[in-house]
Amino acid sequence: MADAPSVTTFVMDKRLPWPDDGAIREIDGPFDGGVIHGPGKPRDCSIRRISTLGATLGGDAAVAPGDEIAVELANGQRPAATIDWVGGGEAGAVFKQPIDVIALINRNLVAQPAERRTMPRVEIRCRVHLKWGVTVAAATLRNISANGLQVEGEGLPPRGTFVSTYVEGLNVPAGEVAWQKGELAGIELLEEITWSSIIPWIREMGRRAP
Numbered sequence: 041m042a043d044a045p046s047v048t049t050f051v052m053d054k055r056l057p058w059p060d061d062g063a064i065r066e067i068d069g070p071f072d073g074g075v076i077h078g079p080g081k082p083r084d085c086s087i088r089r090i091s092t093l094g095a096t097l098g099g100d101a102a103v104a105p106g107d108e109i110a111v112e113l114a115n116g117q118r119p120a121a122t123i124d125w126v127g128g129g130e131a132g133a134v135f136k137q138p139i140d141v142i143a144l145i146n147r148n149l150v151a152q153p154a155e156r157r158t159m160p161r162v163e164i165r166c167r168v169h170l171k172w173g174v175t176v177a178a179a180t181l182r183n184i185s186a187n188g189l190q191v192e193g194e195g196l197p198p199r200g201t202f203v204s205t206y207v208e209g210l211n212v213p214a215g216e217v218a219w220q221k222g223e224l225a226g227i228e229l230l231e232e233i234t235w236s237s238i239i240p241w242i243r244e245m246g247r248r249a250p
Contacts, residue, residue, distance in 0.1 A: 046071055046072050046148065046160060048072040048089070048090065052246060053165060054091075056091060058089070070086075071088050074087050075112040076101060077111075080102065083102060085097045085111075090144065092139055095133050096130055105125055106122065108122055115147035119137060121134055121135045159239075164183065166245060168180070170193075171203065172197045172202065175197075179196065184233075187228065188218070188228045189227050199217050210233075210237065213229045
């Protein structure tokens with residue numbers, strides 16, 4: 041049976057990847073792996089969320105607030121970091137220097153079998169417009185992957201509604217609202233967005249960021 045894809049979230053905003061800010065939390069994984077160096081012997085960890093400034097680590101982290109560590113990432117980056125908090129089986133590591141998140145995403149893609157290569161979940165905020173029936177509404181994109189996206193806004197359509205999503209610079213297939221709770225909704229796309237179209241869009245959004 042094929043391995044399940046990683047559900048690690050790559051946060052593109054220039055901020056720490058916590059708190060989760062109300063996003064639905066994937067608790068089972070699998071997540072991308074890493075290795076914690078110091079204090080003590082090296083040990084494996086999982087990476088649930090990561091941004092250019094820090095990471096939410098899980099697994100056998102065995103760290104305490106204030107610990108000085110290095111986190112070895114899958115693409116060879118090994119940023120020095122300080123543990124900011126520990127709780128719920130996880131730890132927050134603040135990197136001393138920003139890392140290249142796009143390089144990590146590329147490594148995630150390369151590690152997948154070519155015939156099943158799909159874009160991981162990327163958290164990025166931008167304005168979008170949703171259209172269902174004769175209704176058009178503005179919303180904020182919260183995260184996007186090959187198979188779906190999460191949006192935030194007022195008056196979102198209910199579960200089961202077919203919608204078109206308009207994002208500047210990115211061709212998004214039509215989709216169906218898979219869930220809706222308050223001002224959040226998850227849209228399952230009827231066709232995959234290819235990683236080759238998302239990566240250039242993410243790079244462009246990064247260049248526009250303040």
